[in-house]
Amino acid sequence: xxEIKNLHKSYKMGSNALHVLKGIDFSVKEGELVAIMGSSGxxxxxxxxxxxxLDTLDEGSYTLDGVPIKDLNETKAxxxxxKFLGFVFQSxxxxxxxxxxxxxxxxxxxQKVGRKERQEKAMKYLEQVGLKExxxxxxxxxSGGQKQRVxxxxxxxxxxxxxxxxxxxxxxxxxTSYEVMDLIQKINDEGNTILxxxxxxxIAHMCKRIVHLKDGVIVEDKKxxxxxxxxYV
Amino acid sequence: MWIFDRDxxxxxxxxxxxxxxxxxxxxxxxxxxxxxxxxxxGGSNGLSNGFNxxxxxxxxxxxxxxxxxxxxxxKGFERGRRIRFKIEDAEIIKKQIPEIExxxxxxxxxxxxxxxxxxxxxRKSGSAVYGDYPEIDNITxxxxxxxxxxxxxxxxxxKKVCVIGExxxxxxxxxxxxxxxxxxxxxxxxxxxxxxxxxNNNINIDGENAVFIPFSTFQKAFNxxxxxxxxxxxxxxxxxxxxxxxxxxxxLKAKYDISPKDERxxxxxxxxxxxxxxxxxxxxxxxxxxxxxxFTLLAGVIAISNILLITVKERTKEIGVRRALGATPKVVxxxxxxxxxxxxxxxGLIGFTISVGALALIEIALSGGDVPIDNPMINIPQFTVSFxxxxxxxxxxxxxxxxxxxxxxxxxxxxxx
Numbered sequence: 001x002x003e004i005k006n007l008h009k010s011y012k013m014g015s016n017a018l019h020v021l022k023g024i025d026f027s028v029k030e031g032e033l034v035a036i037m038g039s040s041g042x043x044x045x046x047x048x049x050x051x052x053x054l055d056t057l058d059e060g061s062y063t064l065d066g067v068p069i070k071d072l073n074e075t076k077a078x079x080x081x082x083k084f085l086g087f088v089f090q091s092x093x094x095x096x097x098x099x100x101x102x103x104x105x106x107x108x109x110x111q112k113v114g115r116k117e118r119q120e121k122a123m124k125y126l127e128q129v130g131l132k133e134x135x136x137x138x139x140x141x142x143s144g145g146q147k148q149r150v151x152x153x154x155x156x157x158x159x160x161x162x163x164x165x166x167x168x169x170x171x172x173x174x175x176t177s178y179e180v181m182d183l184i185q186k187i188n189d190e191g192n193t194i195l196x197x198x199x200x201x202x203i204a205h206m207c208k209r210i211v212h213l214k215d216g217v218i219v220e221d222k223k224x225x226x227x228x229x230x231x232y233v
Numbered sequence: 234m235w236i237f238d239r240d241x242x243x244x245x246x247x248x249x250x251x252x253x254x255x256x257x258x259x260x261x262x263x264x265x266x267x268x269x270x271x272x273x274x275g276g277s278n279g280l281s282n283g284f285n286x287x288x289x290x291x292x293x294x295x296x297x298x299x300x301x302x303x304x305x306x307x308k309g310f311e312r313g314r315r316i317r318f319k320i321e322d323a324e325i326i327k328k329q330i331p332e333i334e335x336x337x338x339x340x341x342x343x344x345x346x347x348x349x350x351x352x353x354x355x356r357k358s359g360s361a362v363y364g365d366y367p368e369i370d371n372i373t374x375x376x377x378x379x380x381x382x383x384x385x386x387x388x389x390x391x392k393k394v395c396v397i398g399e400x401x402x403x404x405x406x407x408x409x410x411x412x413x414x415x416x417x418x419x420x421x422x423x424x425x426x427x428x429x430x431x432x433n434n435n436i437n438i439d440g441e442n443a444v445f446i447p448f449s450t451f452q453k454a455f456n457x458x459x460x461x462x463x464x465x466x467x468x469x470x471x472x473x474x475x476x477x478x479x480x481x482x483x484x485l486k487a488k489y490d491i492s493p494k495d496e497r498x499x500x501x502x503x504x505x506x507x508x509x510x511x512x513x514x515x516x517x518x519x520x521x522x523x524x525x526x527x528f529t530l531l532a533g534v535i536a537i538s539n540i541l542l543i544t545v546k547e548r549t550k551e552i553g554v555r556r557a558l559g560a561t562p563k564v565v566x567x568x569x570x571x572x573x574x575x576x577x578x579x580x581g582l583i584g585f586t587i588s589v590g591a592l593a594l595i596e597i598a599l600s601g602g603d604v605p606i607d608n609p610m611i612n613i614p615q616f617t618v619s620f621x622x623x624x625x626x627x628x629x630x631x632x633x634x635x636x637x638x639x640x641x642x643x644x645x646x647x648x649x650x
Contacts (some may be wrong), residue, residue: 054644082559110559
C-alpha cells in the first residue's frame with residue numbers, strides 16, 4: 001500500500017539545514033496496523049506528514065496504492081488527500097461551529113457527494129463509532145474521547161486507503177485512550193490500513209507492528225503480538 | 234453550478250453568523266459609504282430635477298431680441314437714435330435663417346414692462362398687455378387653468394379676444410366667478426376672455442399679471458401699424474443660439490443702418506447660456522458626488538477586507554483542517570471571496586434601503602418649498618453602476634484575504650504549538 005524508498009527531508013533553519021529524515025525505507029501492506037514510535041525530534045511526525053502529503057520530500061520516492069506521489073501542486077495534493085487518506089489529529093481539529101454529523105460529512109462535501117447521501121454516510125460512520133445520538137451536538141458539547149471518535153468517523157467517511165493518526169490518544173486519559181484504540185483496532189479488523197504515530201509504549205503495543213525512529217532513521221521495525229484494547233476498557 | 238450549492242452558502246453564512254457583532258461592525262463602513270453615495274447622487278439628481286422644473290415649458294435653445302437706442306453714430310445718423318423693428322423683419326429673418334424653428338413677434342402696449350389699466354365693471358387691474366402670435370406658446374409655455382390660448386384664427390380674423398393671467402383674474406373677478414366669455418376693457422376697447430393661465434414657479438418672462446391679445450387685433454385696436462416690439466425665437470436644437478443671434482443682428486443692423494460695431498442698438502438674451510451653465514453645474518455636481526461616493530465605498534470595502542484578513546488569521550487552523558480533508562485552494566479562495574461579496578452586498582443593500590428612505594423623506598420635507606430640489610432619487614442605471622462597482626470592488630479586495638488563506642499550508646496550520 002505504501003512504498004517509501006530512500007526518503008530524505010531537511011528543513012532550513014536560518015543558515016543551517018536541519019536534516020530530519022536521513023534515508024528512510026519503509027513499506028506498509030494493505031490491512032496493516034503500524035505504530036511509528038520515537039522521541040520528539042526523531043522525525044516521526046515529519047514522516048507522517050510526508051505520507052499524508054502535507055509535506056513534500058526532498059529526495060527518494062513515495063508510492064501510495066501504486067500511484068507515485070511526486071510533483072504535487074496544491075490542488076492535486078488536496079484531491080489525493082481527499083481520495084486516499086484519512087487524518088486523525090492529537091487535538092481532534094473538529095470545526096467547532098459544525099455539529100458532529102456536519103464534521104463527519106465535510107470530506108464528503110469536498111468529494112462533491114450529494115447532500116442527502118453525505119448525511120446518510122455521515123450518520124452511518126457516526127453509528128459505527130457509537131455516537132449516533134450525538135449527531136446534532138457541537139464539538140464543545142462532547143468529551144475528549146467522543147471528539148476523537150467523531151474525528152475518526154470523519155477520517156473514515158471518505159473511505160480512504162490509509163488512515164493516518166498523529167498521536168490520536170495524546171490528549172486523552174488512559175481509559176479513553178484505550179476506548180479510542182479499541183475503535184482503531186476494530187476499523188483495522190475490517191481490513192483498513194492504519195498508521196499511528198505515538199510515543200506511548202502501551203498504545204504502540206496495541207498495533208501489529210512497531211517502527212522505531214531515532215534521529216531520522218529507522219532503528220527498529222518489528223512485528224508484535226497485538227494487545228487488544230478491549231481488555232482494558 | 235456551485236452558485237446554487239446550498240452547502241457553500243451555508244458555510245458562508247455560518248462563518249459570518251459566528252461573530253455577529255464583528256460582522257455588523259464591519260458592515261457599518263459599507264452601509265455608511267453606500268448611504269453617502271446614494272444621498273449625494275440622489276441630492277444632485279434632485280437639484281438637477283429642480284432646475285429642470287424651473288426651465289420646464291421654456292424652450293432652452295431660444296433667444297429674445299429687442300430694439301434699443303444706438304450707441305455709435307453711423308451713416309450720418311447721430312448716436313442715441315431709437316430703433317423700431319417692423320413686423321416685416323420677422324419674415325425677412327425667418328426666410329434668411331433656416332435654423333430658426335419658431336419666431337414669435339410680439340408687441341407691448343406702452344414701453345417695456347409698462348402696465349396699462351384694464352377695466353371690468355368698475356374693477357381695474359394694472360396689467361401688461363401683449364400682442365402675440367400663438368407660436369409664442371412653443372417658446373414659453375402657458376399653463377392654462379381654463380379655456381384656451383390664442384390661435385391662428387384669432388390672428389386671421391383679428392378677433393377681439395384675450396388670455397389673462399390668474400393675477401389679473403383675481404383683481405377683476407370674484408373668487409369662483411366665471412371669466413371665460415366675459416369682457417374686459419383696455420384703452421376703451423373690449424376684449425372677450427378665452428383663457429386663463431396660471432403662474433408657476435418656472436421662468437416667467439411675461440409676469441403673472443398680463444393680458445395677451447392677438448397681434449393683428451393689437452395692430453388695429455391700438456393703431457400700432459407695422460411696429461414690432463420684440464421677437465422670441467426658438468432655434469433648431471443642433472444649432473448654437475449664439476450663431477443665430479449674430480446672424481439676426483447682422484441682418485437687422487444692415488436694415489436699420491446701425492454701425493456693425495454698435496453693441497447696444499439691439500438687445501438680446503440667449504436662454505441657452507443660462508440653461509447650459511446650470512446643466513454644466515449639475516453635471517459636475519453629479520460627477521463629484523459619484524467620485525466622492527465611490528472612494529468612500531472603496532474605504533468601506535477595504536475595511537471588510539481588513540476584517541476578513543483577521544478572520545483568516547483566526548481561522549488558520551480551521552482552514553488547515555479543511556485543506557487536510559481535501560479542500561482545494563480554489564474552494565478555499567472562493568469561500569473567502571464570497572464572504573467578502575456577501576458582506577458588501579448585504580451592507581450595500583442596507584445602506585441603499587436607508588438612503589432611499591431618507592431621500593423619500595427629504596422629498597416630502599422639501600416639496601412645495603422654495604428649495605430647487607425635486608424628486609431627489611437615484612435612477613436605475615446609477616443604482617446598477619454603483620451596485621456592480623461595489624461587487625467588483627469587493628471581489629478584488631476579497632482576493633487579498635483569500636490569497637492569504639490559500640497560502641496557509643495545512644502542515645503549518647496543524648502543527649502543535
